[in-house]
Amino acid sequence: KQEVTQIPAALSVPEGENLVLNCSFTDSAIYNLQWFRQDPGKGLTSLLLIQSSQREQTSGRLNASLDKSSGRSTLYIAASQPGDSATYLCAVKTSGSRLTFGEGTQLTVNP
Amino acid sequence: DVKVTQSSRYLVKRTGEKVFLECVQDMDHENMFWYRQDPGLGLRLIYFSYDVKMKEKGDIPEGYSVSREKKERFSLILESASTNQTSMYLCASSLSGIATNEKLFFGSGTQLSVL
Numbered sequence: 001k002q003e004v005t006q007i008p009a010a011l012s013v014p015e016g017e018n019l020v021l022n023c024s025f026t027d028s029a030i031y032n033l034q035w036f037r038q039d040p041g042k043g044l045t046s047l048l049l050i051q052s053s054q055r056e057q058t059s060g061r062l063n064a065s066l067d068k069s070s071g072r073s074t075l076y077i078a079a080s081q082p083g084d085s086a087t088y089l090c091a092v093k094t095s096g097s098r099l100t101f102g103e104g105t106q107l108t109v110n111p
Numbered sequence: 112d113v114k115v116t117q118s119s120r121y122l123v124k125r126t127g128e129k130v131f132l133e134c135v136q137d138m139d140h141e142n143m144f145w146y147r148q149d150p151g152l153g154l155r156l157i158y159f160s161y162d163v164k165m166k167e168k169g170d171i172p173e174g175y176s177v178s179r180e181k182k183e184r185f186s187l188i189l190e191s192a193s194t195n196q197t198s199m200y201l202c203a204s205s206l207s208g209i210a211t212n213e214k215l216f217f218g219s220g221t222q223l224s225v226l
Contacts (some may be wrong), residue, residue: 010164015208032213033212038218042219042220043115043117043201043217043218043219043220044201046214046216049212049214089153094224097144097205097207098156098159098169099215101154102153103151103152103153
């Protein structure tokens, strides 16, 4: 059974800092990995999707990498801003249409 | 952009009531999902549907049923609500689930409280 772990559970940084969020998964036979953002009391918004054949994806200040063999992904946020404060979740797709989610990293960017 | 709409942001129900949570997507997606999200437990899949009138159980289907009579609408039904069903309920959809580059799109969530 696929398991997804995100470390740390919470992270607090000063504005402007570059930061890395980590995601690990136990079964490397994945179709893709997605990073999501969730604001308090709201739904999830897809940020980046990395297909199993890809190594990384970039969108603005965000860069996500994937190392399938080691079962790891990182989300790099450059020049963090208070508006980046949210919970970030990763999810892997291993079979059919189902995704397995991590519990998320709660990020706080302090002005 | 894909829009997934959940009919209620907040609901308060009594124990034993029958509860309907509605979800509508506007992008002709084949797949629709219902998750619940609880602190410390993350997102857990309740049911999903890959076509009209088709459904499959997720990881925690007990106490729930679903209905998909039209492609754009997926309903979650709590037959007899209980306090342990107090949770944030999230609906999601994806195009078909076959391609490796398909994203999952979520609604804004329904916070259900069962008293």
